Amino acid sequence: MSKLNPVNLPGITNKRSGKKTFQKIIRNYDLYIFLLPAVAYIIIFHYVPMYGVQIAFKEFIATKGILGSPWIGGEHFRRFFNSYQFWRLIKNTLGLSVYQLVAGFPLPIILALMLNSVNNNSFKKLVQTTTYAPYFISTVVLVSMMLIFLSPRSGLVNKIIELFGGTAINFMAKPKLFKTLYVLSGIWQNTGWNAIIYVAALSAIDPELHTAAIVDGASRFKRIIYIDLPGIAPTIIILLILNIGHIMSIGFEKVYLMQNDLNITSSEVISTYVYKVGLGGNSLYGLPNYGYSAAVGLFNSVINFAFLLVTNKLSKIFSETSLW
């Protein structure tokens, strides 16, 4: 007759815990006030724009606003998929991020392993502190430094080329060199910073593993391969997932600043295109079109999100490490 036992009736238990929850909320009312600014911010500047992304499916008319503008279905998307820009943008965006990932991702791991193997502590500290300094240089300054060093007239790199009998190269004007310049400057700026997290992970490895391996006669190099690397593998996988998840979201600022009319064929990526067709007033792409620009942006976000879900799933299957 357990059915009649009032304690087991779901309604009553719910009511009780409901009351308890309510009391908890009342008791902690000030915590919700603490949360208020952050929640207001996230709703206004992140969720309202997500709602506003519906203009991607509308013919945006300024006087009618987002809600009043007429629906046009997938018209903007059709226009984007059929435009001559489409494949070029995909190729440039993917090309740039894959290049960056392949060339840039292993280097912080290698740097961290090298730093971790240094016996002299002050030398280690010196190298570590200086290598992550460039991270704090602004994009504007970084790109200016590139222009200065690569200038065909007075740039240091060209002076060195000339010293060895070569002829000066106008680096920034060559579409073929754009991706390499982008990736190399990124490596210069970010490798030291990205290594910090691996250095931290390495310092958490139990030193007794090393002591035992030394007793067994393992060389320093062997210990890196068999102790250090496996020890930081979960960190590597998490960061790899995050990086692949952002594979289509190449940062706007540096690409935009490095662009010029001569390298545009290989330097136009989705984020710069979204800016130019939406707000840029670039004569190349006609009048600014909010709806079209939002559609291209939405396409990019969806692809990114899909990438993240897939990589996270794959990683869960193969390595039991995942973001959530």
Add this chain to the structure above:
Amino acid sequence: MSDSDRVFNIINNICLGIVFILVVYPIYFIVIASFSDPNYVSQGNVWLVPMGANLEGYKSIFKDPVILTGYKNSIVYTSVGTFINITVTILAGYALSRKDLVGRNAFMFLFTFTMFFSGGLIPTYLVVRKLGLINKIWALVLPNALSVYYLIIARTFFISNIPEELREAAVIDGCTNTRFFVSVVLPLSKAIVSVLSLFYAVVHWNSFFNAMIYIRDEDKYPLQFILRGILLENEMRESMTQTIGDASDIQNKADMIKYGVIIVASLPVLIAYPFAQRYFIKGMMIGSIKG
């Protein structure tokens, strides 16, 4: 130590030495070039030490009203922006660190979801415009009032640094959440407040994109946006070049100002760097512990 380890160490140290030079030299070069005679620099004669000591570049920079206004604007934007960031982040981070907060997981989802999906440029721009923030300082500080990543770092810090027993004891004494936060949590949070202030301040100081899309008046431009003009588009301010003769001279003079401007713009970060760098590492460490 075995022979193979000794060889390994030597190679390792040489490689790191090369890395060190590759990172430092470009910065060092800009510094010495900014103090050198621009003719020597453009001929490629300046390598290790400044040549033909010259402060003309810096003199022009400090005479330029646009650069000075930009500097002042950037200081204001960075201070106001960082203050807002810290207030929002620390308050929310603390609330989310509390296990007895009803709806904690729902709030966390609300925040973290925005790390992986966003409305995009145009919908955000339309919100800022609708709120009437265009051409106001608020357009530079409100749309990025909070970084979810730093929020998670703050939350992790509170979870691992504010013992639950401390709060329970305070509750028994009749202490409210607000009072506990102000008189116990905040004094214990100096490390996280300084780390996040530095992170946020660098972001504000270095950003130019929001100014490019939201700010219309020249006298409201932040420094980085003005730099973009000077450094990348070669928009030399008239006052700087009017005294110069032939074309290559103008170009050299322009380079000179570029070197100086790079130094001047990076100066606050460069000065703060030696003091702040141990905090940066600390911040990364806190962030790398899973909450």
